[in-house]
Amino acid sequence: xxxxxxxxxxxxxxxxxxxxxxxxxxxxxxxxxxxxxxxxxxxxxxxxxxxxxxxxxxxxxxxxxxxxxxxxxxxxxxxxxxxxxxxxxxxxxxxxxxxxxxxxxxxxxxxxxxxxxxxxxxxxxxxxxxxxxxxxxxxxxxxxxxxxxxxxxxxxxxxxxxxxxxxxxxxxxxxxxxxxxxxxxxxxxxxxxxxxxxxxxxxxxxxxxxxxxxxxxxxxxxxxxxxxxxxxxxxxxxxxxxxxxxxxxxxxxxxxxxxxxxxxxxxxxxxxxxxxxxxxxxxxxxxxxxxxxxxxxxxxxxxxxxxxxxxxxxxxxxxxxxxxxxxxxxxxxxxxxxxxxxxxxxxxxxxxxxxxxxxxxxxxxxxxxxxxxxxxxxxxxxxxxxxxxxxxxxxxxxxxxxxxxxxxxxxxxxxxxxxxxxxxxxxxxxxxxxxxxxxxxxxxxxxxxxxxxxxxxxxxxxxxxxxxxxxxxxxxxxxxxxx
Ligand code: N7H
Numbered sequence: 001x002x003x004x005x006x007x008x009x010x011x012x013x014x015x016x017x018x019x020x021x022x023x024x025x026x027x028x029x030x031x032x033x034x035x036x037x038x039x040x041x042x043x044x045x046x047x048x049x050x051x052x053x054x055x056x057x058x059x060x061x062x063x064x065x066x067x068x069x070x071x072x073x074x075x076x077x078x079x080x081x082x083x084x085x086x087x088x089x090x091x092x093x094x095x096x097x098x099x100x101x102x103x104x105x106x107x108x109x110x111x112x113x114x115x116x117x118x119x120x121x122x123x124x125x126x127x128x129x130x131x132x133x134x135x136x137x138x139x140x141x142x143x144x145x146x147x148x149x150x151x152x153x154x155x156x157x158x159x160x161x162x163x164x165x166x167x168x169x170x171x172x173x174x175x176x177x178x179x180x181x182x183x184x185x186x187x188x189x190x191x192x193x194x195x196x197x198x199x200x201x202x203x204x205x206x207x208x209x210x211x212x213x214x215x216x217x218x219x220x221x222x223x224x225x226x227x228x229x230x231x232x233x234x235x236x237x238x239x240x241x242x243x244x245x246x247x248x249x250x251x252x253x254x255x256x257x258x259x260x261x262x263x264x265x266x267x268x269x270x271x272x273x274x275x276x277x278x279x280x281x282x283x284x285x286x287x288x289x290x291x292x293x294x295x296x297x298x299x300x301x302x303x304x305x306x307x308x309x310x311x312x313x314x315x316x317x318x319x320x321x322x323x324x325x326x327x328x329x330x331x332x333x334x335x336x337x338x339x340x341x342x343x344x345x346x347x348x349x350x351x352x353x354x355x356x357x358x359x360x361x362x363x364x365x366x367x368x369x370x371x372x373x374x375x376x377x378x379x380x381x382x383x384x385x386x387x388x389x390x391x392x393x394x395x396x397x398x399x400x401x402x403x404x405x406x407x408x409x410x411x412x413x414x415x416x417x418x419x420x421x422x423x424x425x426x427x428x429x430x431x432x433x434x435x436x437x438x439x440x441x442x443x444x445x446x447x448x449x450x451x452x453x454x455x456x457x458x459x460x461x462x463x464x465x466x467x468x469x470x471x472x473x474x475x476x477x478x479x480x481x482x483x
Contacts, residue, residue: 004196013055019078082470087134170362186295213318250474290334332422
């Protein structure tokens with residue numbers, strides 16, 4: 001077996017070890033003067049990019065500060081950089097070798113929109129589409145003021161070589177909602193465990209390499225140059241993903257999606273539908289997500305929330321779906337069951353583990369204001385995920401799982417009943433032409449029962465308002481081929 005040594009000093013930070021972020025500035029740029037951009041990037045910016053090793057050290061330092069009971073944690077600033085297909089073509093010439101087909105197609109292309117049932121670009125944030133986007137800088141930190149200071153320093157150092165096409169801040173939610181996304185659910189719980197990242201420094205990747213319930217995945221699924229998953233056996237190593245050019249090594253593809261969340265509308269819908277079904281609204285919302293607000297999974301807490309379980313990282317991800325084969329505890333269509341069916345999809349685990357992503361998003365926008373019964377302020381999730389094949393990972397999850405009402409297939413009603421159509425992912429699933437969606441069995445048949453119910457969702461509560469695909473090069477590539 002190959003000795004796995006990850007070049008953590010050469011891999012950008014956010015890919016494997018999320019950058020520490022309470023605030024994140026997304027700076028989408030166009031390169032207007034290629035020669036001076038290369039020169040300024042090489043001399044002033046590349047040295048400031050946070051690699052995975054540094055991100056791990058920062059994580060460790062924060063853990064220590066927390067253990068010591070320090071209230072004011074240290075301020076760590078992070079910087080990462082990615083390029084679109086247009087950015088790469090500009091920097092190294094349009095004759096460059098082509099990467100992942102989805103990356104080369106781009107997120108705003110009509111074929112991508114059609115493939116993913118995305119809303120048309122005419123409904124996206126206007127400014128995002130106001131010019132060509134060549135790259136994105138991700139600037140992270142604990143405080144708004146620090147991130148603002150470092151953003152303006154960066155822009156000053158790059159001078160007139162670039163133009164900012166669009167920028168937006170993400171920020172974690174305040175107080176007790178910290179770590180929760182805008183619908184109110186704890187996020188950032190379940191991530192793939194990365195083989196070879198044996199850091200005792202990271203909250204997610206503990207000293208034995210993983211947390212209970214966390215499957216180990218070969219790093220080539222997320223970073224180029226390493227073995228990927230084996231098609232037949234989820235534990236054995238498979239071939240490394242193909243690289244169009246050797247300098248892709250230690251790089252990764254990043255998917256960015258600005259997902260607006262209609263929070264008051266979602267809350268009202270859940271309230272009304274729960275009343276119609278005769279159930280607790282919190283239970284209905286939890287069955288749509290697959291976890292309670294606290295993070296407690298339906299599989300382990302099917303009837304009521306269990307905050308102690310939700311907050312316990314050694315227990316809150318330790319479950320499978322296979323032994324809940326009649327969706328008694330968690331509907332087949334629940335968000336987390338759709339996007340990662342664990343041991344319960346027909347192709348088996350070897351197949352499922354080839355469609356994993358590392359998520360690294362952050363909420364954006366203000367809290368719901370008192371009296372805001374219809375969304376008045378744009379808020380949601382700056383969704384970010386990393387992978388080596390956008391087609392086989394992010395796009396597959398969105399298209400073949402979330403948007404596919406027949407997934408998971410092959411299910412029948414208990415007692416020899418008919419075939420089950422699980423329905424769309426109620427959180428992120430998108431029907432063609434923005435059509436209505438349904439999910440099967442919102443009302444639990446647990447611990448007993450045999451009531452057939454469906455939940456119809458005429459509208460989306462999550463709307464795509466901007467998207468782009470990037471390549472996050474290695475630090476070496478940033479110092480050489482790209483500058
Ligand atoms: Fe999802 N939500 O609040 O409902 N997500 N997600 N997601 N998501 C997860 O396990 C949410 C989105 C995945 O390993 C949790 O960390 C919202 C997209 C995957 O068990 C919650 C939005 C895609 C997982 C949410 C959104 C995914 C996951 C549970 C958009 C990919 C891990 C917390 C606004 C196409 C599944 C956790 C696993 C978990 C929510 C977007 C994928 C609460 C609100 C676009 C793979």
